[in-house]
Amino acid sequence: MTRGARIFIWQHVTKLTLDEVQQVIPLYHPIWANTDPIDIAYADRHATHGNFRNWARLTAHALTALERTGREHPDQEVLRWAFSRLGS
Known part of the structure; x- marks a missing residue:
């Protein structure tokens, strides 16, 4: 028997607008x-x-960068490094 994710109901989540991103992301992490x-x-x-899954991936990489640099929050230098880890 294989184990895997069980999905009861698929939910379609629309892309966040920039205004929504500005409101939600500071509360996210x-x-x-x-x-x-x-x-x-x-x-x-x-x-x-505006993709929340992309924000989750970026957050994980940004956390690594912050740990390595000792910074408290991402700036554009940290973000560029994190972007380079996202792949295509």
Whole structure:
């Protein structure tokens, strides 16, 4: 018997607008709470495109960068590094 994810109901989630991103992402994870809204918009424009799954992936990579640099929240330098880890 194989084990796998069980999906009861598929939910379609629409792309977040930039206004929604600016409201939701700072609440999603503490690293975004004090991040400059300009940097959040930069991340959305260049990597996440309003997709929450992309934000989750970016957050994981940004956390690694913050641990390595000792910074408290992502800036554009940290974000560019994290973008490079996202792949295509």
